[in-house]
Amino acid sequence: LAPAACLNFNCMLILLPVCRNLLSFLRGSIQCCSRTAARQLDRNITFHKLVAYMIAFHTAVHIIAHLFNFERFMDAQLEANTSSLTHVLSVIGNKENESFLNPIRSNGTTIVMFTTVAGLTGVVITLALILIITSSMEVIRRSYFEVFWFTHHLFIVFFIGLVLHGIGRIVRGQTFANLKLHKPLTCHSRYEEWGRITECPEPEFAGNPPMTWKWVVGPMVLYLCERIVRFYRSQQKVVITKVVMHPSKTLELQMKKKGFKMEVGQYIFMQCPSISQLEWHPFTLTSAPEEGHFSVHIRIVGDWTQALYSACGGDKTEGQEAWELPRMAVDGPFGTASEDVFRYEVVMLVGAGIGVTPFASILKSVWYKHVQQNTNVFTKKIYFYWLCPETEAFEWFADLLQSLERQMTEKNMSDFLSYNIYLTRWKDTEAAHFRVHHEAENDPITGLKQKTLYGKPNWDSEFNTIATSHPGCKVGVFLCGPPLLAKALEKQCLTQSQAGAEFIFNKENF
Known part of the structure; x- marks a missing residue:
């Protein structure tokens, strides 16, 4: 029963982290009061994964425990010593209209597994869980997102099976009314006299009522409301x-x-x-x-x-007419952690590859705020780091950086934005081109005055420099990038916070 109780608790939690609209509402409600609590909501996917691991673990324990129980129930039925307590309890129910304790009334565990509600639903929800977990592996989720997406919808089968799992009442116990007459502590050693003495009448048993639905009905209703909201939004033009x-x-x-x-x-x-x-x-x-x-x-x-890409005309040489574009x-x-960026006086933005996208929004907003001469901007300094594996990826972002660079120069705010762009991989032909144009006023890749750097940042040096420049400040560190980089930056935030500035780590999770 203990693994089942843990499963009920974790299955109650598993849907809550993926109720995106609920989390967005909660985040907006509490961020004015507690930035720390809001950051915990940003870790919803991590929490979702941890709960899933607990469900997988307790499912395994639950299955193994039931397999041992099945064997014990069968052994009790077949026990040669007919005067033992286990045998006496197991044969109760063989008479007509007599309640029973041992749910195994045959010698075949396979028959029990596929003919009882608990056995059949148990097989179904276990298979669904295995498919959901295996398709959630990083390599599948990144390379075959459709497989991950579709198999994840087996959660519907999982929850239906979970709710139905207990209705067969295969787990049985002594009735409350009978416990008043037949006290186990007194009668367990006098089983040969059951029914013949008044203080120990024949015990009566009944199946335990299903409990799982009481745990999961609330989250299921919340998630249903979530899907209704999503459907309504999907119909908007x-x-x-x-x-x-x-x-x-x-x-x-x-x-x-x-x-x-x-x-x-x-x-x-x-x-x-x-x-x-x-x-x-x-x-x-x-x-x-x-x-x-x-x-x-x-x-x-x-x-x-x-x-x-094809539907939007990416494969065509000529432009796509507006009426030909697909409906979206x-x-x-x-909300994400990046919403809090303007709550810090000093900010570090770290993007890897296409992970630079959330910071495009932030840097554009910075540009607009200064164009509109918005004096309410709390942030005084932004350090921007972009780690990119190929030169072509710089093109779409370079225009924005050039505009920002020009705008900051015109307003005598060149020190407001410090950006460091790193090219982590390059070809020999590109290296030769870089060397030839190295002395040019603007960078040959981005067109910026700040030269592109090659390789990877020395994070010890970068954090030390920022801590020295801003003693006593809270520095918001925002990352959109791979797990290895996240671990490195989080470690730096913990170690470097002892040197003066306090670094607070935030990571995009979706």
Whole structure:
């Protein structure tokens, strides 16, 4: 029963971290009071995974325990010593209209497994759980997102089976009424006299009522409301106002939607019904709240993104007419850690590859705030780091950086934004080109005055420099990048916070 109770508790929790609209509402409600609590909500996917691991563990314990129970129940039925307590308890129920304790009334465990409600639903929900967990592995989720997405919807089968699992009442116990007459502590040693003495009448048994539904009905209702909200949003009209094909197969979509309001660093889920009626994919917003549209940059890496690229005319030499563009559905926006960026006096933004997208929104918003001469900007200094493996990826972001660089220079605020762009991989021909143009005023890759750096940052040196420059300040460190980089930066935040400035680590999770 203990693993079953743990399963009930964890199955109650598993749906809550993926109720995106609920989390977005909670985040907006509490961030004014507690920034720490809001940051914990940003770790919803991590919490979801931890709960899933606990479900997998307790499922294994639950199955193993029942297999041992089945063997013990069968052995009790077949026991040669007919005067033992276990045998006496097992044969109760053989008479007509007599309650029973031992649910195994045959010698075949296979028959029990596939003919009882508990056995059949147990097999179904275990298979569903195995498929969900195996398809959630990082390599499958990154390379075959559709497999991950579709198999994850087996959670419907899992929860239906979970609710039905206990209705067969295979776990049995003595009735409450009979416990008053037949006290186990007194009668367990006098089982040969059961029914013949008044203080120990024949024990009566009944199946324990199902309890799981009481644990999961609340989260299931919340998640159903979540899906209704998503469906309602998916029916709202989205207009694609502009399509831009960037190098390195990156697609930019600029869109408009009635009533759409966003903050910096937020993300949306997008669906293209002409590609798939079921698939929703997350994308970070790259536009600023001050702009009249919202935009995303999509790297073409899978079947769905390739199909969207083709539907938007990426494979055509001539432009696509507006009426030919696919219909899009948008759910969101949803909050992330990056929403808090302007709450820090000093900020470090670290993006890896396409992970730079949330910071495009932030840097654009910075540009608009200074154009509009907004004096309410609390942030006084931004350190921007971009680690990129290929030169083509710089193109779409370089224009924004050039505009910011020019704007900051005109307003005598060159020190406000310090950016460091790292090229982590390059070809021999590119290296020769870099050497030839190294003395040029502007960088040969980005066109910026700040030269592109080669290799990877020395994070010890970077954090030391910032800690020395801003003693006593709270420095917000925001990352959108791979787990290894996240571990390195989080470690730096912990160690370097002892040197003067306090570094607070924030990571994008969706």
